[in-house]
Amino acid sequence: MELPAVPESIPRARHAVVDYGEQFGADLDKLALATSEAVTNVVRHAYREGRGQIRLAANHNDSDLVVVVSDNGVGMSPNPHSDGLGLGLPLIGAMASKVKLDNSPHGLRVTMSFPLPKRLLTRARHRLPARRRFRQRGGIRRPLRT
Amino acid sequence: LRTQAEDVDRLTRYAGLVSTRQEVQFEMPAKDRVLRRSSDSGEFTLSLSYDDAVFSIELFGELDLTAAPELEAVIQRAEGSKAREIVVDLSGLEFIDSSGIAVLIAAARRSRSNEGRLRFLRGTGQVEQVMSLCGLHERLPFLD
Numbered sequence: 001m002e003l004p005a006v007p008e009s010i011p012r013a014r015h016a017v018v019d020y021g022e023q024f025g026a027d028l029d030k031l032a033l034a035t036s037e038a039v040t041n042v043v044r045h046a047y048r049e050g051r052g053q054i055r056l057a058a059n060h061n062d063s064d065l066v067v068v069v070s071d072n073g074v075g076m077s078p079n080p081h082s083d084g085l086g087l088g089l090p091l092i093g094a095m096a097s098k099v100k101l102d103n104s105p106h107g108l109r110v111t112m113s114f115p116l117p118k119r120l121l122t123r124a125r126h127r128l129p130a131r132r133r134f135r136q137r138g139g140i141r142r143p144l145r146t
Numbered sequence: 147l148r149t150q151a152e153d154v155d156r157l158t159r160y161a162g163l164v165s166t167r168q169e170v171q172f173e174m175p176a177k178d179r180v181l182r183r184s185s186d187s188g189e190f191t192l193s194l195s196y197d198d199a200v201f202s203i204e205l206f207g208e209l210d211l212t213a214a215p216e217l218e219a220v221i222q223r224a225e226g227s228k229a230r231e232i233v234v235d236l237s238g239l240e241f242i243d244s245s246g247i248a249v250l251i252a253a254a255r256r257s258r259s260n261e262g263r264l265r266f267l268r269g270t271g272q273v274e275q276v277m278s279l280c281g282l283h284e285r286l287p288f289l290d
Contacts, residue, residue: 007212011188014210014241029272036243040211085251087244087280094279 005043005052005071013039013056017067020058025117026065034095037088038069038110046073046108064097065116070109076101188240192220201229206238209246217246221253221264229263233289236269242276254286265289 001016003009017035018028035056042054057068093099096112103109190213193204201224209217224232234250236242250266257264266288268274277283 007210010210010212011208014208015188029275032241033243033272033276036210036241040243040245043211085244085248087247091244091276091279 001056003039003054003056005047005054005073007043009054010036010039010043013054013069016056017058021065021114024060024065026114030095031065031067031114034092034112034114035067035069037092037095038067038112041088041110042069042071042073042108045079046071048074048079060116063116064113067112067114068109069112070102070107072107075105075108076103190216192217194220194224196229199228199230201227201232202235203233204235204238206240208241209239209249210241210243211245214245214249218249218252221249225253225256225260225263232257232264233267234264235267236273237267239269239273240271242269242273247276247280247282250286251282257287262287 001013003013014032014036018032021028021031039054039056042052046052052071052073055068055070059066092110092112095114097115098111098113100111101108102111188208190205190207190209192206193202195202195204203217203220203224205217207213221232221234234253239246253264254266264287266286268288268290269277277286
């Protein structure tokens with residue numbers, strides 16, 4: 001999704017990622033804080049003389065949920081007008097299991113990985129035996145015993 | 147001369163102007179106010195009260211860059227009042243990030259160099275985790 005680089009986009013991006021991560025059992029507090037920090041960085045530092053866009057993407061594989069926040073701003077460069085505490089990147093590093101920064105004069109791309117719980121993988125492994133049991137019953141759905 | 151009550155009234159009116167107060171949020175028990183709600187929840191609100199020369203600022207919802215200037219302005223106005231103590235209650239907050247932390251640290255610095263009137267009430271869940279992670283339990287003046 002694309003959002004304008006304004007403060008109001010910070011909660012929108014955070015809520016979108018939390019809603020996405022909830023269905024995979026990700027740690028929502030970590031997802032929310034890391035996304036908030038990454039998007040805040042774009043809003044505060046990326047476009048110092050004008051407007052710009054925030055690009056936000058999220059996907060998952062078997063083991064991780066991956067959130068990517070990118071912009072077309074000035075990249076990582078010292079900002080003498082910043083009044084921040086410099087907590088943003090350290091907090092991202094503490095929340096995500098892996099962080100990758102792709103920096104250039106044409107923008108910054110922050111890729112953050114968050115581990116997913118193993119129970120989802122375990123459940124996936126049990127799918128085939130369940131289907132086999134179903135076939136063994138003659139392919140007839142019977143009510144579950146209570 | 148303005149009285150303390152007038153100060154409170156002015157602050158309350160100010161907060162009413164800059165924040166959309168949703169009464170339903172205040173009626174919800176704290177355990178129900180969690181981050182994992184639909185995307186339209188979590189709006190930052192604050193509640194001001196003045197009792198026995200103690201100025202209380204209760205925070206609710208999510209404190210990030212969108213809400214930080216509002217909180218900064220309210221704390222600064224509380225500092226301009228004649229209150230003996232200013233208490234910022236973090237227990238109703240659902241979420242805080244570095245922008246919110248920056249406001250709290252700046253307020254604590256001003257308080258230390260002034261009369262030390264500012265106190266914080268601890269948050270829960272994510273807020274407490276971030277405080278711990280940033281080592282703020284020692285740096286901020288908590289009441290307990």
